[in-house]
Amino acid sequence: MSSAKPKVVIIGAGFGGLEAAKALKRAAADVIVIDRHNHHCFQPLLYQVATAALSPADIAWPIRHILRPQRNATVLMEEVQGIDPEKKVLHTQYGEITYDYLVIATGATHSYFGHDEWSKFAPGLKRIEDATRIRRSILIAFERAELTQDQEQQRRLLTFVIVGGGATGVEMAGAIADVAGQTLAADFRRIDPRSARIVLVEAGPRLLPTFPPSLSDYARRTLTRSGVEVRTDTLVTNCDANGVDLKNGRIDAGTVIWAAGIAPSPAVRWLNAEADRAGRVKVGPDLSVPGRPEIFVIGDTAAVVDSKGQPVPGIAPAAKQMGKYVGKLISARIAGRERQKPFRYMHLGELATIGRRAAVVKFGALELKGFLGWLFWSLAHIYFLIGLRNRFVVAFNWFWDYITFQRGARLITDVPDGK
Amino acid sequence: MSSAKPKVVIIGAGFGGLEAAKALKRAAADVIVIDRHNHHCFQPLLYQVATAALSPADIAWPIRHILRPQRNATVLMEEVQGIDPEKKVLHTQYGEITYDYLVIATGATHSYFGHDEWSKFAPGLKRIEDATRIRRSILIAFERAELTQDQEQQRRLLTFVIVGGGATGVEMAGAIADVAGQTLAADFRRIDPRSARIVLVEAGPRLLPTFPPSLSDYARRTLTRSGVEVRTDTLVTNCDANGVDLKNGRIDAGTVIWAAGIAPSPAVRWLNAEADRAGRVKVGPDLSVPGRPEIFVIGDTAAVVDSKGQPVPGIAPAAKQMGKYVGKLISARIAGRERQKPFRYMHLGELATIGRRAAVVKFGALELKGFLGWLFWSLAHIYFLIGLRNRFVVAFNWFWDYITFQRGARLITDVPDGK
Numbered sequence: 138m139s140s141a142k143p144k145v146v147i148i149g150a151g152f153g154g155l156e157a158a159k160a161l162k163r164a165a166a167d168v169i170v171i172d173r174h175n176h177h178c179f180q181p182l183l184y185q186v187a188t189a190a191l192s193p194a195d196i197a198w199p200i201r202h203i204l205r206p207q208r209n210a211t212v213l214m215e216e217v218q219g220i221d222p223e224k225k226v227l228h229t230q231y232g233e234i235t236y237d238y239l240v241i242a243t244g245a246t247h248s249y250f251g252h253d254e255w256s257k258f259a260p261g262l263k264r265i266e267d268a269t270r271i272r273r274s275i276l277i278a279f280e281r282a283e284l285t286q287d288q289e290q291q292r293r294l295l296t297f298v299i300v301g302g303g304a305t306g307v308e309m310a311g312a313i314a315d316v317a318g319q320t321l322a323a324d325f326r327r328i329d330p331r332s333a334r335i336v337l338v339e340a341g342p343r344l345l346p347t348f349p350p351s352l353s354d355y356a357r358r359t360l361t362r363s364g365v366e367v368r369t370d371t372l373v374t375n376c377d378a379n380g381v382d383l384k385n386g387r388i389d390a391g392t393v394i395w396a397a398g399i400a401p402s403p404a405v406r407w408l409n410a411e412a413d414r415a416g417r418v419k420v421g422p423d424l425s426v427p428g429r430p431e432i433f434v435i436g437d438t439a440a441v442v443d444s445k446g447q448p449v450p451g452i453a454p455a456a457k458q459m460g461k462y463v464g465k466l467i468s469a470r471i472a473g474r475e476r477q478k479p480f481r482y483m484h485l486g487e488l489a490t491i492g493r494r495a496a497v498v499k500f501g502a503l504e505l506k507g508f509l510g511w512l513f514w515s516l517a518h519i520y521f522l523i524g525l526r527n528r529f530v531v532a533f534n535w536f537w538d539y540i541t542f543q544r545g546a547r548l549i550t551d552v553p554d555g556k
Numbered sequence: 557m558s559s560a561k562p563k564v565v566i567i568g569a570g571f572g573g574l575e576a577a578k579a580l581k582r583a584a585a586d587v588i589v590i591d592r593h594n595h596h597c598f599q600p601l602l603y604q605v606a607t608a609a610l611s612p613a614d615i616a617w618p619i620r621h622i623l624r625p626q627r628n629a630t631v632l633m634e635e636v637q638g639i640d641p642e643k644k645v646l647h648t649q650y651g652e653i654t655y656d657y658l659v660i661a662t663g664a665t666h667s668y669f670g671h672d673e674w675s676k677f678a679p680g681l682k683r684i685e686d687a688t689r690i691r692r693s694i695l696i697a698f699e700r701a702e703l704t705q706d707q708e709q710q711r712r713l714l715t716f717v718i719v720g721g722g723a724t725g726v727e728m729a730g731a732i733a734d735v736a737g738q739t740l741a742a743d744f745r746r747i748d749p750r751s752a753r754i755v756l757v758e759a760g761p762r763l764l765p766t767f768p769p770s771l772s773d774y775a776r777r778t779l780t781r782s783g784v785e786v787r788t789d790t791l792v793t794n795c796d797a798n799g800v801d802l803k804n805g806r807i808d809a810g811t812v813i814w815a816a817g818i819a820p821s822p823a824v825r826w827l828n829a830e831a832d833r834a835g836r837v838k839v840g841p842d843l844s845v846p847g848r849p850e851i852f853v854i855g856d857t858a859a860v861v862d863s864k865g866q867p868v869p870g871i872a873p874a875a876k877q878m879g880k881y882v883g884k885l886i887s888a889r890i891a892g893r894e895r896q897k898p899f900r901y902m903h904l905g906e907l908a909t910i911g912r913r914a915a916v917v918k919f920g921a922l923e924l925k926g927f928l929g930w931l932f933w934s935l936a937h938i939y940f941l942i943g944l945r946n947r948f949v950v951a952f953n954w955f956w957d958y959i960t961f962q963r964g965a966r967l968i969t970d971v972p973d974g975k
Contacts, residue, residue: 175699175968192611194965201743202966211745214699214968231703265969280594280633284650324620326630526956526964530949537945545945546613547621549594549633550684 146236153436153456154242160464186268188312220407245437248398255376259393294391301397302339304489310337311492352497401438413440422479435459443482565655572855572875573661579883605687607731639826664856667817674795678812713810720816721758723908729756730911771916820857832859841898854878
């Protein structure tokens with residue numbers, strides 16, 4: 138390795154980190170991409186892995202394969218354990234890595250609002266492992282219900298609570314309703330999967346709070362029609378092994394899924410930089426950390442406001458825009474050109490599915506719902522998937538599910554002993 | 557549940573168990589199929605999951621979905637913990653299950669020839685979990701080698717030993733050679749995956765001992781050409797965390813895969829029946845346990861000889877034939893007809909792939925090798941997969957791998973902490 142070239146280290150190969158690396162393609166730099174996983178995960182479709190429609194490999198792709206053609210990029214699978222900004226050094230389990238420029242794109246985890254002990258009972262959905270864990274939990278609930286003679290336990294097992302009425306919560310609730318009402322309907326002998334109770338709990342007054350109210354209403358109506366119990370203005374006060382306590386009651390449930398708060402990954406704490414209430418690092422107009430012009434924070438770990446003073450949402454397009462901006466900025470600086478234009482977020486829109494054949498789309502002035510929204514949603518997601526193969530396989534799986542009402546990935550794997 | 561009908565309990569939903577259940581389709585019986593897993597696994601393609609070519613869901617299908625149209629069949633996902641043949645009762649973690657007829661089709665695990673402690677270092681390939689574990693281990697070896705600067709450790713990490721030169725061992729060795737030599741070749745910066753050392757160790761004098769010698773020779777030549785070191789007449793005397801000891805030397809290796817001995821599942825021990833040296837239950841001509849005409853043992857758990865006095869091999873077609881025979885026999889008995897014809901095994905043939913574009917096939921008088929053998933092998937396996945969807949997806953994946961040299965399921969998941 139020639140070490141005359143400046144070294145750009147990117148932590149995290151999510152949407153932001155990958156875009157940053159790609160934008161450095163022509164830079165005379167050594168680009169090092171570090172991630173704990175060997176794969177980039179297409180998070181917007183994780184809920185489909187969690188509900189047995191897709192396989193993990195359909196929405197994940199090896200990072201080093203994505204960056205294979207980029208000769209100045211090296212991918213390392215390891216975990217960063219600390220940052221020393223004074224010495225410009227990262228500590229990992231395999232030693233130290235120096236940097237000239239550092240991009241932190243470590244993403245977010247779930248926030249349990251100070252109750253981290255709930256995570257045991259109410260897993261969130263951020264990584265492939267979370268999705269297979271939730272899939273296992275949903276499918277095992279039906280298997281156990283078929284085994285037990287105890288009606289009360291059966292009812293508990295067949296109750297699914299989803300906490301959080303944003304896009305992920307709505308998509309999970311709709312998909313579980315499809316699993317219970319269609320996929321599994323004829324597969325059991327002692328229970329009727331259609332009797333499953335699916336409750337979507339939201340603390341605020343409406344579902345999909347970032348969408349226009351008309352689309353929120355549509356989502357609520359559609360979910361209700363497919364059997365989901367929607368409870369807005371409802372705060373969860375406790376989670377335990379047997380269900381959740383609400384401000385106004387209790388629901389015994391076999392499966393609780395957390396789709397509520399977002400907390401930035403702990404990586405940013407190592408910087409000791411100023412953070413907002415959610416813990417996201419306050420960055421300058423060029424996304425660098427104040428006082429550290431060589432360190433950038435992007436994606437869900439950064440607190441950024443758009444031109445109207447609104448916080449930039451934690452969605453994939455925002456992370457990608459930040460990654461691209463920072464990659465270009467570093468490229469320019471390495472080439473001796475100083476780029477002064479501050480980062481500007483361009484909001485393209487938002488979309489969310491509500492089970493089979495329904496989705497809501499808000500794209501600029503365009504508002505779609507129902508089947509048309511679902512078609513738009515499907516095409517957009519297939520388009521943004523990485524790799525032609527994954528596009529084919531996902532498209533085929535959706536087509537197949539659509540005509541057969543089946544789901545191809547109903548696997549219970551890695552069941553811990555005694556469960 | 558009407559309980560006037562006789563109750564047929566089948567333990568295990570592999571090839572044998574499923575065929576038995578299906579053959580009872582028209583019987584006036586309650587058929588209960590019990591399995592620890594929720595899915596039937598197509599074991600002949602497990603090695604492709606282990607080498608990242610296919611996803612687990614491509615070769616597995618929910619048991620209850622397969623038996624969904626069969627109204628007299630109930631599927632229970634639970635583990636049998638004991639059998640009381642006197643009382644005709646099974647003990648499971650969820651209670652007791654009585655039976656009138658019992659079919660034991662619990663399959664086989666690996667035999668480490670009295671050294672069960674080796675299983676920790678040299679996993680075998682029997683279940684979906686084994687395959688994802690081996691996949692993880694192979695892919696992590698390359699990732700670690702890229703991280704370390706220590707050349708000796710690099711060499712160890714990039715050494716793969718496969719113990720056992722039967723079909724599974726040959727297929728694994730060929731596939732790992734493809735992974736190292738083609739799939740990963742351009743993805744790393746600090747190591748050259750093509751320098752990986754792949755050693756196939758066989759205790760006997762030749763590979764694929766059940767095939768004609770000419771095909772064994774062909775397999776050896778083909779593997780050698782793709783870089784695999786084939787060592788016949790070589791006994792493994794010890795396995796540890798860093799490699800294997802051979803009778804004539806030592807190989808330091810990061811990954812050791814066990815594809816040697818077969819041991820029947822412990823289920824048969826509960827019967828206290830007479831067993832052969834390998835531990836398989838000696839059954840009568842109708843596959844029932846001597847003295848227990850209502851208990852049948854089929855597949856890898858039974859010691860059966862064919863009309864020439866040769867032991868019936870532990871392959872899928874044999875298990876299926878036994879399952880079908882027993883299912884029909886029980887059906888006839890329930891209908892009041894006694895079926896006296898003993899079980900007769902019909903040997904159709906055997907096949908094994910040797911990496912990309914090569915396979916050996918022995919089907920009656922037909923012997924194929926090379927590309928033609930590979931085509932035959934591919935078509936046969938797609939034909940026998942369960943479910944149209946899986947056939948499509950597997951065929952598509954093979955086609956894609958074939959033209960791109962890629963593998964679509966290069967995921968490292970569920971990595972234990974600190975590894």
